Amino acid sequence: MSEEIGRRDFLKGSAMLAGLAIAPGMMLYDLAHGENRPASSAVRWGMLIDTSQCEAGCDECVKACNKENGLPGGTGPTDEQWIRKVELKNLKTGKVSSLPMMCQHCAEPPCVDVCPTGASFKRADGIVLVDRHLCIGCRYCMMACPYKARSFVHEPIHDQKAEVPRGKGTVESCTLCVQRIDRGESNTACAEACAKAGHKAILFGNLNDPNSEIAKRIKEVSSMQLRADLGLDTGLHYEGL
Amino acid sequence: MDALLKAKKDLRNFYLLVLFGAMVVLMGLAAAHYMEEHGHIVTGMNNQIVWGMPHVFAIFLIISASGVLNIASIGSVFGKAVYKGRAPLAGMLSIAMLAGGLSVLMLDLGRPERVIVAATHLNLTSMFAWNLPLYTGLFTLVAIYMWTLLERRMNPWIKPAGLAVFTWRIMLTTGTGLIFAFLVARQAYGSAILPPMFLVMSFGWGMAVFFVVQSVMYAWNQITPDPVVMGRMKNLLGIFVLGTLYLVAVYHLTNLYFAKQTAFEHFILIDGGIYSWLFWLGYVVLGSIVPLLLIFLPGFKKNCHVIAASILIILGSFSFLYVFIIGGQAFPLDIFPGYQVLSSSFGDGQIGHYAPSLPEILLGFGGLGIAFLITLVGVRVINSLMPRDASSKD
Amino acid sequence: MKRLAILALFALFCGTASAEVTVPHLDIGKGGHCVNDPKFMKINHGDLLKKQRTITVHQGVIGRYSLIKCVNCHASRVNNSVLGTNSNFCQGCHVYAAVKIDCFECHSSRPETVSETLTEIGK
Numbered sequence: 001m002s003e004e005i006g007r008r009d010f011l012k013g014s015a016m017l018a019g020l021a022i023a024p025g026m027m028l029y030d031l032a033h034g035e036n037r038p039a040s041s042a043v044r045w046g047m048l049i050d051t052s053q054c055e056a057g058c059d060e061c062v063k064a065c066n067k068e069n070g071l072p073g074g075t076g077p078t079d080e081q082w083i084r085k086v087e088l089k090n091l092k093t094g095k096v097s098s099l100p101m102m103c104q105h106c107a108e109p110p111c112v113d114v115c116p117t118g119a120s121f122k123r124a125d126g127i128v129l130v131d132r133h134l135c136i137g138c139r140y141c142m143m144a145c146p147y148k149a150r151s152f153v154h155e156p157i158h159d160q161k162a163e164v165p166r167g168k169g170t171v172e173s174c175t176l177c178v179q180r181i182d183r184g185e186s187n188t189a190c191a192e193a194c195a196k197a198g199h200k201a202i203l204f205g206n207l208n209d210p211n212s213e214i215a216k217r218i219k220e221v222s223s224m225q226l227r228a229d230l231g232l233d234t235g236l237h238y239e240g241l
Numbered sequence: 242m243d244a245l246l247k248a249k250k251d252l253r254n255f256y257l258l259v260l261f262g263a264m265v266v267l268m269g270l271a272a273a274h275y276m277e278e279h280g281h282i283v284t285g286m287n288n289q290i291v292w293g294m295p296h297v298f299a300i301f302l303i304i305s306a307s308g309v310l311n312i313a314s315i316g317s318v319f320g321k322a323v324y325k326g327r328a329p330l331a332g333m334l335s336i337a338m339l340a341g342g343l344s345v346l347m348l349d350l351g352r353p354e355r356v357i358v359a360a361t362h363l364n365l366t367s368m369f370a371w372n373l374p375l376y377t378g379l380f381t382l383v384a385i386y387m388w389t390l391l392e393r394r395m396n397p398w399i400k401p402a403g404l405a406v407f408t409w410r411i412m413l414t415t416g417t418g419l420i421f422a423f424l425v426a427r428q429a430y431g432s433a434i435l436p437p438m439f440l441v442m443s444f445g446w447g448m449a450v451f452f453v454v455q456s457v458m459y460a461w462n463q464i465t466p467d468p469v470v471m472g473r474m475k476n477l478l479g480i481f482v483l484g485t486l487y488l489v490a491v492y493h494l495t496n497l498y499f500a501k502q503t504a505f506e507h508f509i510l511i512d513g514g515i516y517s518w519l520f521w522l523g524y525v526v527l528g529s530i531v532p533l534l535l536i537f538l539p540g541f542k543k544n545c546h547v548i549a550a551s552i553l554i555i556l557g558s559f560s561f562l563y564v565f566i567i568g569g570q571a572f573p574l575d576i577f578p579g580y581q582v583l584s585s586s587f588g589d590g591q592i593g594h595y596a597p598s599l600p601e602i603l604l605g606f607g608g609l610g611i612a613f614l615i616t617l618v619g620v621r622v623i624n625s626l627m628p629r630d631a632s633s634k635d
Numbered sequence: 636m637k638r639l640a641i642l643a644l645f646a647l648f649c650g651t652a653s654a655e656v657t658v659p660h661l662d663i664g665k666g667g668h669c670v671n672d673p674k675f676m677k678i679n680h681g682d683l684l685k686k687q688r689t690i691t692v693h694q695g696v697i698g699r700y701s702l703i704k705c706v707n708c709h710a711s712r713v714n715n716s717v718l719g720t721n722s723n724f725c726q727g728c729h730v731y732a733a734v735k736i737d738c739f740e741c742h743s744s745r746p747e748t749v750s751e752t753l754t755e756i757g758k
Contacts, residue, residue: 038694062586075586077287077594087583096583101576110425116369117362123695131692132741136359137351139291140369146426148574148587152291152351154282160743162703167741168280169351182695226576230425241577 036182044126045176046207046235048214048223049099054201056098059085061202064193068177070161080151082174083190097241103128103149103174104226105235111141126235127176135170142171146227149173255621262614269607272600273348284601289593290570295349297562298605302342302612303417304439307410308447309334317403323470327628332387333619334454336380341612343376345604368419375413382406391625414440428505429569438488445481446558449551455628456548467630475547479536482554486529508572509564516568519560528557567595659727662711670699707746718744
């Protein structure tokens with residue numbers, strides 16, 4: 001019996017080894033054919049935000065996002081903010097918490113439902129984006145979003161980052177650093193900056209992969225989705241609220 | 242000789258009015274161009290109050306465009322003779338106001354040059370997308386309806402065409418209401434009462450616009466309207482104003498009853514500053530109660546009283562829409578129920594600020610200008626638009 | 636006499652007109668081997684970019700016809716851009732053909748040293 005298990009493990013192991021050996025080859029194949037893999041619904045990108053780790057007054061995530069995406073970083077009412085820091089007080093207990101707030105990347109995004117042209121869309125891997133080629137700037141998505149996640153570009157802009165095109169008269173929001181994901185990287189600018197600053201408040205990963213760190217943590221700790229009553233199944237989860 | 246002189250003077254006045262209308266439209270277009278060039282930074286709108294003054298004007302025009310057809314429907318669908326003679330003018334006004342409203346809505350877009358994208362990429366889950374065929378459909382149906390009214394050979398088709406217009410405009414105003422009713426997360430909007438509320442509003446506002454235009458036309462042509470007819474029409478207007486007031490009351494009462502909406506209602510009704518003032522003084526007192534007194538009090542029987550009431554109803558409707566659209570967005574979203582927002586760089590938990598700028602107001606007036614110009618030319622070109630009663634005296 | 640004058644005027648106009656329309660001399664930047672034959676690209680780059688943009692935005696596929704890569708190779712070495720003067724790669728030809736480009740209202744017109752992977756992908 002034990003021998004049987006041993007053999008099974010051996011077979012499993014060699015299959016995994018073979019997989020490991022083939023995978024880079026597959027990647028090379030993709031590269032040789034000039035394309036990376038399209039976003040797949042086997043993946044659902046998400047975040048777990050641990051508010052107990054988030055330090056009040058720290059805005060490293062915001063700065064990193066601005067730098068990564070070429071945002072000017074103004075905080076006026078007409079400035080674009082893809083991520084912001086919010087400080088909250090629990091009305092019953094008085095407990096104060098700090099957290100980053102951004103697009104929640106809903107599974108059922110209201111912005112996608114209301115967009116007249118289909119410019120607001122959800123990628124197969126769960127990232128909610130705006131196709132700025134189709135956006136007519138009607139701002140209906142901003143009316144529909146329960147999280148105030150979106151910004152309208154109120155002025156002409158110059159010197160955009162090559163990988164993050166943005167323009168006047170269209171709506172934009174957090175993309176979960178889609179340019180990094182498509183390059184094959186596995187962390188967002190904000191999560192990276194948060195860790196670098198010595199906090200571990202933002203954990204980014206694949207919610208669909210049971211072995212990912214994020215999926216495991218969500219299983220273990222108690223977390224919540226913002227405005228869960230709306231049933232939008234957000235990709236962002238908050239811990240410690 | 243006198244008649245000739247009068248005709249000459251008429252024509253001069255007509256061209257002066259056309260010039261005036263064209264100036265207003267041009268100013269609106271210039272404002273839209275300025276907004277496009279510089280971006281929405283030159284408006285008062287921002288990331289919290291994303292819809293502003295242009296939307297107040299546009300929604301007024303679109304709602305009234307549907308409501309004014311009431312006059313036509315009562316004539317053609319319900320067979321009331323008094324209204325039959327007024328159906329052509331109602332149709333003309335509907336087309337004019339719809340064109341004005343849609344122009345404002347389109348020119349306010351962040352990317353107005355891409356409006357064709359909106360027509361070629363329809364997202365069927367979007368109420369906005371659904372409204373597009375509703376608008377074009379109304380244009381087409383009203384045009385066909387007017388054809389049946391004005392072309393003698395087409396007269397047998399008046400009733401089916403009128404019925405189609407009647408059905409369509411109810412769908413259209415329902416659609417306009419649903420644009421807001423489907424916004425689930427906003428305290429001000431996500432409510433099933435909005436479509437019927439918009440519908441009854443459209444009756445009152447459309448009729449008020451009709452009264453004003455009709456009176457101007459009577460005065461221009463020195464016609465004394467039949468007092469019996471006017472009396473009946475003004476009573477109907479009063480009933481619509483009452484109906485609107487009732488639905489607005491129910492809308493606010495249901496909000497007050499839902500515990501989580503009370504903060505919002507407190508804001509709109511009591512300490513919202515400009516919004517509370519506009520609601521109570523602008524909409525309730527001047528826009529509803531005073532017109533009701535002018536309509537129903539036995540002392541007021543003159544034509545000018547009805548006109549005053551109509552103008553007040555129109556001003557009241559602007560107040561209402563300002564409170565509904567802008568006040569509704571100024572109140573912050575409740576993103577974190579059970580928490581108080583201590584600080585946020587994006588205005589979470591704070592009342593949004595909005596001060597309309599000149600360009601967006603000019604754009605709004607440009608929409609009114611378009612409606613005015615179309616009506617003016619239409620009335621001049623098509624003789625039978627003149628509302629006539631068997632007993633009215635020339 | 637009058638006719639002759641008119642004819643002369645006409646000839647003058649034609650002369651000046653034809654003198655103005657010269658095929659632009661384009662600064663192709665780094666240039667080198669393009670993804671396709673230049674003749675083919677001249678005709679089809681618009682369609683290719685349009686198709687590519689949908690695939691890139693909606694599926695995340697960084698393809699062969701990425702605008703970033705066009706800019707990286709064709710930005711002028713003088714002003715580091717595909718726009719700016721009528722000899723710059725994109726602007727020069729589009730001014731000549733009188734076709735408006737709005738790509739660069741949102742997209743960067745300057746090359747950017749992007750990550751290794753991106754340059755690797757779709758070589």
